[in-house]
Amino acid sequence: MTRSLDRSNKHFKRAEKQLPLGVSSNWRAWGPEKTLYVERAKGARIWDIDDNEYIDYRLGYGPAILGHCDDRVDAAAREGMKLGGTFALSTVREAVVAERIKKMVPSADLVRFTNSGTEAVMASLRLARAFSGRDGHIMVEGGFHGHFDSALWEIAPDEDPEGGLRPAGAGVPKVLRDLVNIVPLNDANRLEEVLKQRGDSIGAFVIEPILGNAGSITAEEQYLKDARELCDRFDIIMLLDEVKTGFRVARGGVQELMNVRADLCTFAKAMGNGYPISALAGREDIMRRIGGDNGIAQGGTYAAHSVPLAAVEKTLEILDETDTLEQIADYGRRLQQGISGILSGRGIAHVFTGHPSMAGLFFTESVPRNYREWATTDYALYNRLAAELIELGILCEPDSREPWFVSAAHDDACLAETLEKFETALSTVLDRKGVSAANV
Numbered sequence: 001m002t003r004s005l006d007r008s009n010k011h012f013k014r015a016e017k018q019l020p021l022g023v024s025s026n027w028r029a030w031g032p033e034k035t036l037y038v039e040r041a042k043g044a045r046i047w048d049i050d051d052n053e054y055i056d057y058r059l060g061y062g063p064a065i066l067g068h069c070d071d072r073v074d075a076a077a078r079e080g081m082k083l084g085g086t087f088a089l090s091t092v093r094e095a096v097v098a099e100r101i102k103k104m105v106p107s108a109d110l111v112r113f114t115n116s117g118t119e120a121v122m123a124s125l126r127l128a129r130a131f132s133g134r135d136g137h138i139m140v141e142g143g144f145h146g147h148f149d150s151a152l153w154e155i156a157p158d159e160d161p162e163g164g165l166r167p168a169g170a171g172v173p174k175v176l177r178d179l180v181n182i183v184p185l186n187d188a189n190r191l192e193e194v195l196k197q198r199g200d201s202i203g204a205f206v207i208e209p210i211l212g213n214a215g216s217i218t219a220e221e222q223y224l225k226d227a228r229e230l231c232d233r234f235d236i237i238m239l240l241d242e243v244k245t246g247f248r249v250a251r252g253g254v255q256e257l258m259n260v261r262a263d264l265c266t267f268a269k270a271m272g273n274g275y276p277i278s279a280l281a282g283r284e285d286i287m288r289r290i291g292g293d294n295g296i297a298q299g300g301t302y303a304a305h306s307v308p309l310a311a312v313e314k315t316l317e318i319l320d321e322t323d324t325l326e327q328i329a330d331y332g333r334r335l336q337q338g339i340s341g342i343l344s345g346r347g348i349a350h351v352f353t354g355h356p357s358m359a360g361l362f363f364t365e366s367v368p369r370n371y372r373e374w375a376t377t378d379y380a381l382y383n384r385l386a387a388e389l390i391e392l393g394i395l396c397e398p399d400s401r402e403p404w405f406v407s408a409a410h411d412d413a414c415l416a417e418t419l420e421k422f423e424t425a426l427s428t429v430l431d432r433k434g435v436s437a438a439n440v
């Protein structure tokens with residue numbers, strides 16, 4: 001049985017006349033025949049406009065942590081709308097929600113609300129520059145911190161094994177190149193080398209300790225400890241980008257999970273269960289450089305809009321006060337066990353990375369320690385498998401660099417269906433003529 005995408009394909013033709021690539025975000029463009037248009041969603045499931053049903057392991061790249069259209073959060077958002085939205089004035093709830101964030105994330109002395117992950121990281125980086133008096137920053141290979149010029153730099157280990165730094169797309173000013181440094185994950189010596197060479201021009205070390213944009217390849221605890229010490233020694237601000245990990249991998253995010261304390265940190269995705277909102281937070285002395293004399297410009301028309309803010313209040317209340325995160329992790333572990341059983345039954349070497357609530361799946365013998373090692377895994381097999389899974393209604397990311405996200409709405413029925421379809425998809429991929437599963 002194959003899916004029909006007649007309506008989506010037809011709509012694509014209409015949409016591409018109005019929207020570049022037929023979509024509103026480049027990463028949603030899967031081409032004329034595969035781009036999906038969503039009709040509705042509930043819990044862990046999504047339906048496209050052809051009425052194909054999917055179990056969703058993308059969750060919009062993580063946000064829908066309680067499941068799509070969670071009744072409790074939606075009711076709170078409706079209450080939020082009664083306030084009126086946005087006023088170029090503040091509401092009481094901002095400080096109330098900031099108190100919750102501070103309770104969950106001990107490094108969050110002060111909080112500012114923004115609208116997207118990009119905005120939160122962009123403001124944090126500006127803040128780090130203002131506080132340190134240094135304009136350069138270090139990022140980690142395979143990390144993604146949003147679509148603003150200072151962050152849109154990458155290496156492409158699959159295309160360029162030498163790992164040359166390049167802008168991620170056109171239009172990024174080349175003059176910024178000098179401000180950007182990039183290091184591999186889990187190599188504290190390399191980080192130290194860069195700091196020794198260029199430390200006096202570097203204000204921030206920006207890292208996603210679980211690389212949510214590189215298959216959840218994960219920092220080792222010792223590396224994070226070393227990185228923390230190096231940041232202190234060289235007086236660099238450690239900016240933990242928890243846009244994906246925040247309020248997901250633990251109540252206190254990666255900082256709790258891995259016992260590390262950020263100077264600044266950023267949150268988005270899970271905090272509002274899909275409502276558009278984000279935050280930056282951190283050390284009081286740094287955060288106090290926002291505004292005032294000699295402070296940074298930070299703000300925005302829609303910052304702390306009353307609808308998403310009310311959604312955050314409810315979402316965080318649930319995540320903080322119930323065992324939801326433990327349930328999500330438990331589902332993730334059972335999913336991995338099931339998938340592992342199927343793959344091992346076929347003799348296919350594989351590993352999982354990250355956290356059970358946002359895990360990467362790699363076809364390889366040993367756990368990749370950095371982004372370059374991703375390129376040595378059989379990601380072509382992953383890509384074929386993912387395409388087949390989507391065909392069968394298991395909506396994982398077609399690209400192996402995006403983890404599988406789990407929500408509180410994934411239940412036993414989802415698990416059974418996912419595993420059954422995983423088995424079928426794998427058989428199809430392996431049986432298909434011309435396929436060389438390198439590690440089978």
Ligand SMILES: Cc1ncc(COP(=O)(O)O)c(C=O)c1O
Nearest residue numbers: 116117118144145146241243244
């Ligand atoms: C770690 C990280 N930081 C920042 C961003 C940018 O967030 P947004 O897409 O909300 O601008 C993303 C997006 O996926 C992300 O994963």
